[in-house]
Amino acid sequence: MNVVAKTETGRALGDAFAVVRDRLPGKGKIADQRREAFEAYERLGLPHRRIEDWKYTDLRALMREVLPLAPAPDAAALARAAAAIKLRAIDGVRRLVLVDGAFAPDLSDLGNLDKGLSIRPLRDVLDAGDNALSVQAIATDVSNPMLALNGAMATDGVVIDIANGTVLTQPLHIVHVASGTAPASMFTRSLLRLGRDAGVTLVESYLAGEGAKAYQTHDGLIVAIGDNARLDHVRLVEDSIDAFNISSATVxxxxxxxxxxxxLTSGGHVSRYQLTVTCAGEGSKVETNGVNLINGKQHADTTLFMDHAVPHCASREIFRAVVDDRAHSVFQGRIIVRPDAQKTDAKMMTRALLLSDDAEADNKPELEIFADDVTCGHGATTGALDESLLFYMRARGLPEKEAQALLIQAFVGEAIETIASDALREVAIATAQRWLKARA
Amino acid sequence: MSLLEVKDLKVRVEEREILHGLSLTVNPGQVHAIMGPNGSGKSTLSHVIAGKPGYEVTGGQILFKGEDLLEMDPNERAAKGVFLAFQYPVEIPGVTTWNFLHAALNAQRKARGEDEISSPAFLKKVREVAKSLNIPQDMLKRGVNVGFSGGEKKRNEILQMALFEPAVCILDEMDSGLDIDALRIAADGVNALRSPERAMVVITHYQRLLNYIVPDVVHVMSKGRVVKSGGKELALELEESGYAQFEDAA
Structure with missing residues (x-):
C-alpha cells in the first residue's frame, strides 16, 4: 500500500514539474539545469533514514510528499503577509520580501540603494538569459535530493551584489512569508555575492501570514564572501507550527x-537547515552558532558541513538546543580538514537541554582530519535542568517556570551572545523570551 | 502566636528516616541556635522547612504563622517570609545577580499582591544593602555566585536576606568555609537584621559562630531529635564537653 502511495506521490510531483516547467523563469541552459536537477530528485526521491545524512530526519516519514507549487500571491495574501511582517518588524533594516515564493516589490525597500549595492529579483536575473550569474544562482548539488529539488523548482528569490570595498551599515533582511491558506510549496533561491573588503549583515526570517498552516518552504541561499570581506548572518525560523522548512545555505x-x-529555530513542525561552509581562502574565519527552542511535536534539524580546504583557517561552532514535550532536536556537525589545510583550528561544542522525559536530542559531531598539524575538537552534552539550581531559585521566590526560564535563557545566551550586532542580539533574545513566555 | 512551629516532624530520605519526631517553637524576635554533630539531621530540617524536593514527610507538621508550610511550594514559602541561607550557595552562570534578585523580589511581591518594584527603585535599594555589607557593585553584574569566594557567597546570601526582609531566617552552617574576618562581616550583617518581628534559626556545628550571633535559645540535636534545649550557656557547655554525651542520650 505504502509503495503505491509513494509512487503516486512521485508521479504527481513529476507531472507537476512537467506542468510548471514552462512557467519557471530561465530558458536554455537554465532550463536544462533545472531538468537535470529534477531528474536527480526523481532518481533519489525524498530522503529517508537509511541515508546517513538524513538518519534522524526521515522526510518520507515526516513529510510524505512534496506539495504542489504555491500560486502567486493575490492582494489578500499580500495584505496578510504585510500584517505578519509588521508583527516581527526589525528596525533599521532594508527589507526584501518574498511572499509565497515570489518577490514582493511593494513590501520591499528598494529605494535609495547604497553605492555598491545591487538587488534584483531572481526571476528577473533568470529571465535576462543564461549568463554565468544565472547559472551560479540556480546551481545545485545533484547528490542531495532536496537541494536538487530547490534548484529545479525555484520560482524567485533575491540576487544581491555588494561591490569591492563596500561596507554597508544597514542590514539587509530577507523575509520569507507564507501567506496562502491552501497547503502548497514555495521554492526560493537567493544569491549573495560580497566583494573584496566588503561587509554586510544579512538577516533571514521565515514567517506565516494568518491562515497559512501546513505549507512547505524550500529555500536555498548561495553566498560567496570575497577576500577580506565580512558577512554577519542571522537566521530566524518562526514558521507556522504545522509548516515544513527544508532549507540550505552554501557559503x-x-x-x-x-x-x-x-x-534560531522556534517555529515550524519539521525544519531542516543544511549549512555548507567552505574555507577556500587562507586565513578565513567562521563562527556558526545556533539555538533550537522547540516543544510539542516539533522536529528541528541543523546539519553543518564545515570544509577546511586551505591552511590557517579557524572555525567555531556553538550550538544549544532546548527541547520540551515530545520535540526532537538534531544537530549534525561534520568538520573536514583536507590534506593541505595545515594549521586549521576547528572547535565545535553542542549542548542540549531536555525539559521533558519524552524530548529527544541527537548530536552527531564528526571530524575527518587529513592534515597533521591542526587543532580540532568537539564536545557534546545532553542533560536536564540542574535541580539544585532550580531549588535555590524557587527558595528565593521564583515560581518553577520562571526559574526554568532564567536558566534556559542563560543556557542559550552563550550562543546568542555571538551575534555581533547589539540590535540583532536583542531581536534574538526577544524571540527566545517569546518562546519562554508561551511556555509559562 | 509563634512564628514557626515544628511539631513531631518525621522525615525520610530514600527509605531512611532522618528526623524521628522533632519539635521546635520559634517566636518573633528570637534567635535560636541548633547545634549538633554531623548527621544529626540539622540540614535536613532546614531543607524541609524551605521545601527542597527529595524529602518525604511521614509525620508531624510545620506551621508558619499558623499556616501549614508543608502544603506550599518553595516559592510560596519564600513569598510568605521564610528564608533559607544556604550552606553551599549554588553558582548560576549566565544569570546576573542583579537580574536574579530583581526577578525574585518581584515574584515575591506579586505573590503577595504587591506592586512590582521598578528598576531604578530596585537599583537604589540593592546599592544601599550591598554597601552596608561591603559587597562591590561589580559583583552584582556577574553571574549569581560565579567566581565568588566562600565569604562573598555568604555575604550574597545575607544581601538577599536583607533585600527580601523575611520573617524567619534559617541560616544553615553559615560559618562553614569562612575565615574569622569573613565570619565577622557576615555575622554583623545578620545582627543588623535582628528585629522584634523577625526570628532567626542559626544552624551550626561549632560554638564559634554564636560568639558573633548571640542566641536566645540553644537546641542540641542528635540522631534526628532535639535532645536538649537551654540558654546561650548551653553552647559553651557543649564546646567544653562535646556532643558525645547526647549521642548516648538519643
Whole structure:
C-alpha cells in the first residue's frame, strides 16, 4: 500500500514539474539545469533514514510528499503577509520580501540603494538569459535530493551584489512569508555575492501570514564572501507550527574573510537547515552558532558541513538546543580538514537541554582530519535542568517556570551572545523570551 | 502566636528516616541556635522547612504563622517570609545577580499582591544593602555566585536576606568555609537584621559562630531529635564537653 502511495506521490510531483516547467523563469541552459536537477530528485526521491545524512530526519516519514507549487500571491495574501511582517518588524533594516515564493516589490525597500549595492529579483536575473550569474544562482548539488529539488523548482528569490570595498551599515533582511491558506510549496533561491573588503549583515526570517498552516518552504541561499570581506548572518525560523522548512545555505570564503552566522529555530513542525561552509581562502574565519527552542511535536534539524580546504583557517561552532514535550532536536556537525589545510583550528561544542522525559536530542559531531598539524575538537552534552539550581531559585521566590526560564535563557545566551550586532542580539533574545513566555 | 512551629516532624530520605519526631517553637524576635554533630539531621530540617524536593514527610507538621508550610511550594514559602541561607550557595552562570534578585523580589511581591518594584527603585535599594555589607557593585553584574569566594557567597546570601526582609531566617552552617574576618562581616550583617518581628534559626556545628550571633535559645540535636534545649550557656557547655554525651542520650 505504502509503495503505491509513494509512487503516486512521485508521479504527481513529476507531472507537476512537467506542468510548471514552462512557467519557471530561465530558458536554455537554465532550463536544462533545472531538468537535470529534477531528474536527480526523481532518481533519489525524498530522503529517508537509511541515508546517513538524513538518519534522524526521515522526510518520507515526516513529510510524505512534496506539495504542489504555491500560486502567486493575490492582494489578500499580500495584505496578510504585510500584517505578519509588521508583527516581527526589525528596525533599521532594508527589507526584501518574498511572499509565497515570489518577490514582493511593494513590501520591499528598494529605494535609495547604497553605492555598491545591487538587488534584483531572481526571476528577473533568470529571465535576462543564461549568463554565468544565472547559472551560479540556480546551481545545485545533484547528490542531495532536496537541494536538487530547490534548484529545479525555484520560482524567485533575491540576487544581491555588494561591490569591492563596500561596507554597508544597514542590514539587509530577507523575509520569507507564507501567506496562502491552501497547503502548497514555495521554492526560493537567493544569491549573495560580497566583494573584496566588503561587509554586510544579512538577516533571514521565515514567517506565516494568518491562515497559512501546513505549507512547505524550500529555500536555498548561495553566498560567496570575497577576500577580506565580512558577512554577519542571522537566521530566524518562526514558521507556522504545522509548516515544513527544508532549507540550505552554501557559503564559500575567500582569503582572510570572516563569516559569523547565528540561527534560531522556534517555529515550524519539521525544519531542516543544511549549512555548507567552505574555507577556500587562507586565513578565513567562521563562527556558526545556533539555538533550537522547540516543544510539542516539533522536529528541528541543523546539519553543518564545515570544509577546511586551505591552511590557517579557524572555525567555531556553538550550538544549544532546548527541547520540551515530545520535540526532537538534531544537530549534525561534520568538520573536514583536507590534506593541505595545515594549521586549521576547528572547535565545535553542542549542548542540549531536555525539559521533558519524552524530548529527544541527537548530536552527531564528526571530524575527518587529513592534515597533521591542526587543532580540532568537539564536545557534546545532553542533560536536564540542574535541580539544585532550580531549588535555590524557587527558595528565593521564583515560581518553577520562571526559574526554568532564567536558566534556559542563560543556557542559550552563550550562543546568542555571538551575534555581533547589539540590535540583532536583542531581536534574538526577544524571540527566545517569546518562546519562554508561551511556555509559562 | 509563634512564628514557626515544628511539631513531631518525621522525615525520610530514600527509605531512611532522618528526623524521628522533632519539635521546635520559634517566636518573633528570637534567635535560636541548633547545634549538633554531623548527621544529626540539622540540614535536613532546614531543607524541609524551605521545601527542597527529595524529602518525604511521614509525620508531624510545620506551621508558619499558623499556616501549614508543608502544603506550599518553595516559592510560596519564600513569598510568605521564610528564608533559607544556604550552606553551599549554588553558582548560576549566565544569570546576573542583579537580574536574579530583581526577578525574585518581584515574584515575591506579586505573590503577595504587591506592586512590582521598578528598576531604578530596585537599583537604589540593592546599592544601599550591598554597601552596608561591603559587597562591590561589580559583583552584582556577574553571574549569581560565579567566581565568588566562600565569604562573598555568604555575604550574597545575607544581601538577599536583607533585600527580601523575611520573617524567619534559617541560616544553615553559615560559618562553614569562612575565615574569622569573613565570619565577622557576615555575622554583623545578620545582627543588623535582628528585629522584634523577625526570628532567626542559626544552624551550626561549632560554638564559634554564636560568639558573633548571640542566641536566645540553644537546641542540641542528635540522631534526628532535639535532645536538649537551654540558654546561650548551653553552647559553651557543649564546646567544653562535646556532643558525645547526647549521642548516648538519643
Amino acid at each position: 564559500s570564503l575567500g582569503a582572510h574573510a570572516h563569516f559569523n552566522t547565528f540561527g
